[in-house]
Amino acid sequence: MHLAEFQQQMATLYGERDRARGLARSFAWFTEECGELSRALFRGDHADREREFADVLAWLASLAEQADVDLATAAERYASGCPRCGSTPCGCGR
Ligand SMILES: [Zn+2]
Incomplete structure (x- = not known):
């Protein structure tokens, strides 16, 4: 299952309940x-x-x-390598 499909599945399964609970209480469940x-x-x-x-x-x-926030779009941050140094694998600190 791809990330976008997973996010959509979670929204279909729990989206209404999650929105009613709200971001702060959902974050508490996340932790x-x-x-x-x-x-x-x-x-x-x-x-x-x-x-x-x-x-x-x-x-x-x-x-x-x-x-x-679309998780697949957010994940693009790492698609071309380390967001800091741009290398794959990361070359930060070497
Ligand atoms: Zn790096």
Whole structure:
């Protein structure tokens, strides 16, 4: 699934509920999910990690949708290399 399709799927599934909740409370849920990802990374198994990455990505898509940001467009920032030095791989600090 491409990033734009994922964002659209999240908007279709949860968009109405997310907009009713609002950006601030959605951001709080996003940070909660980041905590769950942290636990999965350091104490979970691979299935836990996949699930928590999906949940963090879902909440990130929700925030982007509410903020009128297209994630695929935002990701273009890294399409041509490091945004700071322009190199691939990054040459910053070398
Ligand atoms: Zn760089």
